[in-house]
Amino acid sequence: MAEHKKDPIMSVEQVTKIFSSGVFFRSYTTAVQDVSFKMYPGTVLSLIGESGSGKTTMGRMILKLLRPTAGKIYFHGRDIATIRGKAERREYYRRVQGIFQDPFSSFNPLFRVDRVFDQIYDVFFPELPAAERQARTREALLKVHLHPERTLAHFPHQLSGGQLQRLLIARALLLDVEILVADELISMLDASTRMGILNLLVDICRSTGMSVLFITHDLALGYYISDYTMIMHRGRLVEQGATHEVYHNPVHPYTRMLFRSVPDIGRRWDPKERFIPEQVSREIEEFYSANRGRGLVQVSPNHAVLMSLD
């Protein structure tokens, strides 16, 4: 990837995650394999893949919810596996946060939504007086374009999915978040509400220098929001680079197949093409064997493609 003037906030180096299951007959599933990337301040990095590609597992490793089987993840140069103990972990989560697909599951339906803010204060700023807490919460809510009176003291079911996602973004704003893992953040939202959330995320990113890992299956949204794009297939990053280059000059057969399936308004699918998604496995095999020995190739300064597995 391109040379950045700034140092990366986070650096993922050759991370692999293997899940094992079964007691008597152990079986292993490689969810993430040999993945490396860097996250820079003020940028949005999309991680695009279909179900089972390992994208969520990758996000969970950054959030220290899962431990890599091999490889390292560095946060400001420090291996996050060495972050242990309550105080250190708390410090880490002050800087690295996640927001997930289903906003309703991030809230306890029995409590008012304010609780998610109170939890943040109790854990991170216990000495902060109540008045100051309230002022900070209101400020954060206004930043995400929510009306404090119309959201605070409400129960989750009284608010829409879009409002709840904004609340969670506001919650992240209370901390000095440097890395936000947004896993399918807007997949459950309607077309008319999700744009507001995306614009908001980009604005925060640009103004605070926060870096977003935007995990999605939606290619058009990924294009809209991200500076860099990574395409994940069966645990591997098969193509990555500046969004514009990856989208307009896809090289890997899997990336090409994905782009052929995007429903784009103004450009119709070729009705004559017999499109069968599973054929891509064979195309990938052929592609790898035709490029044997080349491995990860930098096809342009801002664009790298996995040409073969050896």
Next chain:
Amino acid sequence: MAAEVILDVRDLRAYYRILKGDVKAVDGVSFQVRRGEIVGIAGESGCGKSTLAHTLMLRKPPLTHISGQALFLGRDIMAMGREEFRQLRLRKISIIPQYALDALSPTKKLGEFVADLVREHGIPADRAFWAKVEERLRFVNLDPKVLDQYPIELSGGMKQRAIMVVSTILNPELIIADEITSALDVSSQRFAASLLVQLRDEGIIGSAIFITHDLAILYQIADSLLIMYGGHIVEAGPVDTIVHEPRHPYTQALLNSLPKVGVQVKDQRLEGIKGTPPELLEIGPGCRFRERCPYRTERCEQTPVTEAITPEHTIACWHHREIGGERVG
């Protein structure tokens, strides 16, 4: 030349009757489906699009038919008894419901599920029937071996194909597909959506109603579009007209909020629609989009009358003449 109308829905109203009152989810909806046509119904969550499908297919309390007709091949299915309608189901009119992926019984092999289903409809699961099932499975690029497998062994995309085969096995005149692509990966989405077109082109199904929140998919496969908002159809017409020359402020705003490959936030900011859809419980008269509409006037307190701009293009907005066409995309 216009083909025969096979479904003619006239001023249909279906409300959820609950303790607090009526939720007016389908409120005066009229449209037609012609033979061979794929009609797309688009709208956001809570606009009544799925309720419309349920009203036509599987009305269960508290969903109650209030008034209006739905003439299917000339007979009003709203006036039919349970038994009479059962004769039509699967044979003439069939639904691929939302969450169909979970509809398969986890403890039954796919073949047993299919056998039970057709037995329920009084259709013999004989050799000729299974030969047809296998042929259709091959048509969707599935190995007939899947009949011997449990749902858990199949991926989402494969399950969706199997369900589409089952729902269309008796060559229905009309299929209602409710959000069949929303739970799928992009590549499976394209396959499932294109499959509907193929089934139509092969004459396996007559016509289809494709319900989704995803306008971009409808653009790919539909012949005509109905845009629903708050239980009303606000605009309807041929797909290219709606997508490129939308006249209703809601359709215009919705299209403007869609991301397209080629549009990046740093070059062009797309805007959503401010506000939220109306609560349909005991909702009064008036245009239901008015709270979010930049063109709102006092007149919008009355429910707009649906007018035809051209014979195919209809709109329900008091101000469509002043607003005019906005070319999008």
